[in-house]
Amino acid sequence: MNPAPGVIGALGGDYRQWRALVRALIQVGFRSSLSTEQMTQQGKRTRLVSWMTGIFLGIVGVYVGAMTAFATGPFTVGLFALTTVSIAVFFLLLANFQAVAISPMDYRALGHRPVSPRTYLLVRLTVTLAHQGINTGLIVGPSVVICGVRFGWLAAIGLALAAGLLLLSIVLALIGIYAWLIEKVGASRLGRAMAYSQLFLGAVYLVPVLFMDELTPYLRSMEGLAPEGWWLALPSAWFAGLASLIGGAGGTGQWLCAALALGAPVALGWASRDRLSLASAQKLDESVSVDTDRQSKRRRRAGKRKRLGRLSVASGLIRGQFRHDTQFRMSVFGLVPLVAFYFILAMRNTGSVDPFVPGSSVWPLFGFHFALLLAPTMLLEQLYWSTSYRAGWIFFSTPVDRARVAADARHCVTLYFVVPFLALAAACLAWLFEAVWHALAHVVLVGLLGVFLMQASQYLWPRLPFTMRPVQSRQTRLLSAQMVGLSLMSVLIGPYASFAYPRPAWAIGTFAVVASGVVLMETRLPRRLNRRLRWLEAEG
Amino acid sequence: MGAMIEARGLSKSYGELLAVDGLDLSVEAGEILGFLGPNGAGKTTTVKMLTGMIQPASGRARICGIDVSRDPVAAKQCLGYVPESGALYESLSAAEFLRMIGSLYGMRRADADRRADRFLELFGILDARDRLISGFSKGMKQKVLISAALLSNPQALFLDEPLNGLDPNAALVVKTLLRELADQGRAILFCSHILDVIERICTRVVIIHEGRQVAGGAPEQIAAEHGVETLEDAFVQLTGVRDTEAVARELLVAVQ
Numbered sequence: 054m055n056p057a058p059g060v061i062g063a064l065g066g067d068y069r070q071w072r073a074l075v076r077a078l079i080q081v082g083f084r085s086s087l088s089t090e091q092m093t094q095q096g097k098r099t100r101l102v103s104w105m106t107g108i109f110l111g112i113v114g115v116y117v118g119a120m121t122a123f124a125t126g127p128f129t130v131g132l133f134a135l136t137t138v139s140i141a142v143f144f145l146l147l148a149n150f151q152a153v154a155i156s157p158m159d160y161r162a163l164g165h166r167p168v169s170p171r172t173y174l175l176v177r178l179t180v181t182l183a184h185q186g187i188n189t190g191l192i193v194g195p196s197v198v199i200c201g202v203r204f205g206w207l208a209a210i211g212l213a214l215a216a217g218l219l220l221l222s223i224v225l226a227l228i229g230i231y232a233w234l235i236e237k238v239g240a241s242r243l244g245r246a247m248a249y250s251q252l253f254l255g256a257v258y259l260v261p262v263l264f265m266d267e268l269t270p271y272l273r274s275m276e277g278l279a280p281e282g283w284w285l286a287l288p289s290a291w292f293a294g295l296a297s298l299i300g301g302a303g304g305t306g307q308w309l310c311a312a313l314a315l316g317a318p319v320a321l322g323w324a325s326r327d328r329l330s331l332a333s334a335q336k337l338d339e340s341v342s343v344d345t346d347r348q349s350k351r352r353r354r355a356g357k358r359k360r361l362g363r364l365s366v367a368s369g370l371i372r373g374q375f376r377h378d379t380q381f382r383m384s385v386f387g388l389v390p391l392v393a394f395y396f397i398l399a400m401r402n403t404g405s406v407d408p409f410v411p412g413s414s415v416w417p418l419f420g421f422h423f424a425l426l427l428a429p430t431m432l433l434e435q436l437y438w439s440t441s442y443r444a445g446w447i448f449f450s451t452p453v454d455r456a457r458v459a460a461d462a463r464h465c466v467t468l469y470f471v472v473p474f475l476a477l478a479a480a481c482l483a484w485l486f487e488a489v490w491h492a493l494a495h496v497v498l499v500g501l502l503g504v505f506l507m508q509a510s511q512y513l514w515p516r517l518p519f520t521m522r523p524v525q526s527r528q529t530r531l532l533s534a535q536m537v538g539l540s541l542m543s544v545l546i547g548p549y550a551s552f553a554y555p556r557p558a559w560a561i562g563t564f565a566v567v568a569s570g571v572v573l574m575e576t577r578l579p580r581r582l583n584r585r586l587r588w589l590e591a592e593g
Numbered sequence: 594m595g596a597m598i599e600a601r602g603l604s605k606s607y608g609e610l611l612a613v614d615g616l617d618l619s620v621e622a623g624e625i626l627g628f629l630g631p632n633g634a635g636k637t638t639t640v641k642m643l644t645g646m647i648q649p650a651s652g653r654a655r656i657c658g659i660d661v662s663r664d665p666v667a668a669k670q671c672l673g674y675v676p677e678s679g680a681l682y683e684s685l686s687a688a689e690f691l692r693m694i695g696s697l698y699g700m701r702r703a704d705a706d707r708r709a710d711r712f713l714e715l716f717g718i719l720d721a722r723d724r725l726i727s728g729f730s731k732g733m734k735q736k737v738l739i740s741a742a743l744l745s746n747p748q749a750l751f752l753d754e755p756l757n758g759l760d761p762n763a764a765l766v767v768k769t770l771l772r773e774l775a776d777q778g779r780a781i782l783f784c785s786h787i788l789d790v791i792e793r794i795c796t797r798v799v800i801i802h803e804g805r806q807v808a809g810g811a812p813e814q815i816a817a818e819h820g821v822e823t824l825e826d827a828f829v830q831l832t833g834v835r836d837t838e839a840v841a842r843e844l845l846v847a848v849q
Contacts, residue, residue, distance in 0.1 A: 073696030081684045161680040164646035165751075167669040168695045 065171040065326075074168070074176040078159075086269075104233070109537040110191035113137065117189055118195025126210040126432055127300040128279065128307075134196035135219055136210065139191055139289045142185050142223050143254075144391070145532075160333075174228070174329045183223050190219050204300050213301025215292035215314065222317045229325035230254070235333045247552030248382040252389060281306045291317065367461035367518065368469070374439060381519075383534045385436040392428050392474075395420035407486040408495065409549035417545035422543035425478055425499045428507060430535055433507050436462055437516045438523040445520030452517060455517060456582035462518040463507055475500040494554075494564075494583055499546065501567045506572040515585040595658065597622050597749045597780030598643060604804075605638050612638045613802040614654065620749070620780040624749065625771060627795035627812070630783045631832045635804040636784050637677060640751050643782070644674050645711065670698065673747035675755045677740050677784075683727035687713060687737050690726060691744060698745035705744065712740035729837050731758035739767065750774065750781045768794050787803035788825045798824065802832045 058068040117137050121130040159173070159276035193216040203211030206548040230250065284290045285306075367470020374381050399406075399421040405413040448455055475496050553559040596619035614833045625663045630636045638665040643654045644716075645665040647671055654661040657671040679745045682690055688709060695705025713719045716736040726734060733826045734760045742750065756764045771794055786838055791798060792812045798813070800808040808815050808831055812824040829837060 069699060073693045077682060077685055077689065077693040080689065081682050159677065160646070160684065162682055163674075164641075165644040165669055165672065165674040165695075166694070168667045169666050170695060539751050 054373045061175060064175060065169075065526070066175040067169065067172045069423060070168055070172050071175055071179070074163075075179045075183075077178045078176065082180060082184060088219060089360070101320055107191065109534070110141070110188055112537075113141070114192045114195045116371055117192060118199050121196050121204075122199055125391060126297065126302070127204045127212065128293050128297035128302065130200050130204075131195055132284070132290055133526065134193050134289075135216060135289040135292050135296075136193050137221060138189050138216055139223060142220060143227075145185065145188060146181070146227055149497055151487035169324065170329060172578055174325065177228065177329060178221075178224060181228075182220060185224065186217075189216055191233040194439040200300070206302025208296065211296035214299065216297040218295070218314055218318055219289060222292075222321055225318060227254070229321055229327055230329035232325055232333055236328055247379050247385050252386045256433055258447050278307055279304065285309070285313075288313075288317065305474065315345055367458060368465045370518060371462065371465050372471075373434065374441070378439055378441060378519075380438075380523065381435060385432065388428055392424045395424035396478075398483060400485060407488060407491050408547065409486075409488065409491045409554045411551075411555050413551060418547045419543050421478070421482070421538060422499055422546045424505050425475070425496075426539045426543060427536070429503045430506050430510060430539065431532070433463060433466050433510060434535070436466065436518045437521045439519035439521070440523060441519050442522045443518060448517050448520065455578050455586040459511060459515060459517055459582050459586060460578065463511055464509065467504060468539075471500065471503060491554075495550065498564060498567060501571050502542070502546070505567065505571050505574060506542075508571065508578055510535075512574065512578060512581055513564075515582050517586065594624075596655075597657055598622060598751075599654065599655040599675075599783055600639070600643060600730070601654075602751065603639060603642055603649050604644060604651045605635075605647065605649055606784060611804055612702060613642070613649075613801075616804070616806060617803065618643075618671070618781055618799060618806075622748075622778045622780050623775050625775045625781040625795045625798060627791035627798040627829065628782055628801070629786075629788070629828060630790060630801040636801065637753060639801070640674070640753055640784060644672060644751055651824045671741035671747055672749045672751060673745065674751040675735075675742045675753060675754040677757070681726050681734060681737060684725060686723045686725055687718070687729070687740075688722040690737065691741060694741045695744055700741065700745065708744055710739060712743065713737075714765075718739065718769075732760060732763065735759055748779055750779055751784075752781065753784045755783070756785065787830060787845055788823075792824050797799050800828060800831055807831045 057072075061068040061071050091473050118226050121133050124130045124133070163173075187244045195210065197209045197216075200212045209397050231247070234246050234250055291310045291313035292305045295314040298307040298311045305585050375385065376382075399417055400420075406415055407413050408415050408418070447453070448458060478499075479496040482496055486492045486495075549563075553563045598618070598620035600618040603613055603618075604611070605613045613844060616639060618626075618628075618639070628639070633825075642649045643656065644659065645661045645668055648662065658667040660666040661668040682693075685693070686736070690708070691712075692705050694808070695709065696702070700708075710719060710722065713722050714733055715741055716739070717734055718733050721729065721733065726737060728837075729737070735755070736796070736826060739755060742752075750771075759767065764769075768790065771781055771783070773798075783791065783795060795812065796842075797810060798812050798815060799806055808818070808827065810818070816822060816827045817835035818823055821827050821830060821831050
């Protein structure tokens with residue numbers, strides 16, 4: 054017997070509508086937005102990227118499983134695995150906020166249909182859970198198996214259940230926050246409020262990551278953890294406590310955690326039950342079309358700014374999108390806490406991490422390298438996706454030099470973002486290394502690698518700025534695929550630098566090779582962009 | 594019969610811009626009301642308020658006697674809407690999209706499929722039923738939108754530029770269909786800038802300008818009231834700010 058009609062009915066939704074919309078929106082999410090002809094051409098690449106995402110999350114899952122293999126109790130296993138899940142899911146949802154709370158497309162297609170707010174909330178919830186459930190399963194799966202082998206199958210079932218409830222709570226919390234903002238904040242301020250909320254939520258995202266740092270030593274020692282003290286401040290500990298309770302432990306801490314873990318989704322569901330409706334998307338649309346006074350003042354100010362030669366077209370476009378495209382602004386703001394986190398993690402380290410000094414421990418620099426490589430690559434990626442993608446016709450129907458527009462967009466990212474970012478990184482590293490020249494040299498090398506990666510991304514997949522229709526699954530897959538490559542690269546940079554820097558010939562050779570790579574790519578790119586972009590078709 | 598579509602004192606603002614200002618409107622069963630106005634007059638905003646897509650700041654909208662603000666789901670159950678621009682999930686095929694729409698109105702899957710196929714066949718795009726909508730031409734997308742609006746056999750129809758992108762044959766089919774639907778007792782609100790189409794198929798016309806109704810009645814009655822021969826002349830007189838021929842001449846100079 055299918056329990057779904059009863060459950061959906063009990064939650065106040067219309068089962069038939071729920072089923073039809075879930076089926077359709079999952080298809081919409083997973084399918085590429087390209088035309089049939091384009092899909093045929095792009096199919097192989099899409100499949101490859103999907104596989105890479107699966108492999109990446111699978112590797113994370115195996116790593117988490119391996120880390121927890123010698124933990125002394127199901128609570129410790131659950132805490133580590135579920136904290137990892139919460140970080141990954143939170144990050145992926147923040148990167149695609151429109152898939153969680155609202156989708157303007159839903160409003161346009163369904164706003165006049167007889168769909169109640171409750172049914173719509175259940176649909177959005179289910180679709181998001183379906184997308185993120187796969188990711189959660191990949192991350193927590195190996196830990197569930199380990200839990201089963203070491204502590205019995207009840208503990209494994211408990212962990213799987215706890216992972217599901219945690220995922221549900223995260224999704225409900227984000228839906229609640231965004232829907233509350235849309236409801237409470239006026240249309241004229243909504244765009245800004247959404248962007249700042251992204252910044253705030255990004256900072257919240259850092260909290261469990263810092264707990265992870267504290268948690269790791271417990272995995273290596275035989276000392277077991279219990280659900281008590283400061284651990285209870287970490288929501289993933291509540292769900293780990295529930296897993297531990299189902300697994301057989303019956304302390305006060307476990308019971309308290311179980312109550313919190315079961316109460317969290319109920320409370321969050323209650324809080325957001327009638328908040329989200331199709332009208333939410335309409336209000337977000339409105340937020341873009343008002344506030345004309347402020348915009349005209351900004352235009353006047355912008356007119357006084359010094360132009361940067363031929364970059365002005367691309368930089369004007371990027372600045373304009375940043376001001377008016379809420380999704381773009383939120384993606385950029387979402388990067389700030391991520392970068393800050395990796396910086397803070399590296400700065401918290403004590404002891405020498407200077408790769409110029411033989412015998413230094415360079416592993417803590419991983420996060421630094423990751424941030425330096427990830428941020429520009431992600432920012433460049435965000436430049437392509439926009440809800441205003443239809444305006445891209447301008448690049449396709451005017452005699453504009455498309456290769457130059459694409460290259461200028463990358464140069465803007467380098468000039469406005471990478472250079473200031475590197476200066477900040479150099480200052481931090483100078484403090485950490487206690488040697489300014491060492492810091493400068495290392496930052497220049499990693500910065501050049503970052504520039505090379507942006508060039509490589511453009512070489513492999515040339516696109517024009519703000520011309521791609523944002524599709525959650527495509528963006529998530531690309532993001533995950535990029536993270537695989539960047540993680541590997543970030544891990545390798547440290548050991549290689551500590552090997553090469555103390556040897557002058559190797560050091561000079563390394564700089565020469567990377568710099569030559571950048572120069573060579575810069576000279577080769579225009580031809581490639583010209584050739585490929587000439588045949589690019591508008592996605593509108 | 595009573596009014597199937599009714600608006601009383603509808604108002605809506607966007608920031609400081611008053612888009613619709615106390616608009617009264619009613620469409621009886623069997624009537625096709627032409628809803629006219631220059632760009633930005635508030636036509637689409639009015640239609641969105643009537644279809645429950647946005648909330649009016651004040652006033653009341655009723656569809657088939659049901660208050661749209663009080664019971665939006667029941668009101669939406671009796672209306673069909675063809676919006677002005679793309680309101681389609683383009684990553685779905687036409688058959689999948691129409692099946693989904695049918696389910697939203699409580700139709701059985703087999704019934705929805707059967708009706709959808711019939712519409713697609715009559716519009717001449719049955720061969721494309723399993724192709725993704727993203728690969729459709731503008732006219733084909735419009736045919737899917739019209740099919741989606743008619744799928745649930747609604748009593749009140751809202752059509753915002755429904756002939757956009759349609760070839761002359763398909764446009765003729767739609768115009769004839771609208772007259773037949775009205776004859777069977779449906780109420781139709783028809784927004785368009787093509788005045789000769791409005792004159793030919795609408796029983797009554799309402800002209801709005803800057804959010805307010807400036808004229809209403811049969812097309813010939815409006816023309817007569819303003820001392821001109823055609824609805825187009827009356828429209829220009831009521832909503833035009835400058836001499837159209839002079840503007841065209843100035844534009845020509847600007848082009849050259």
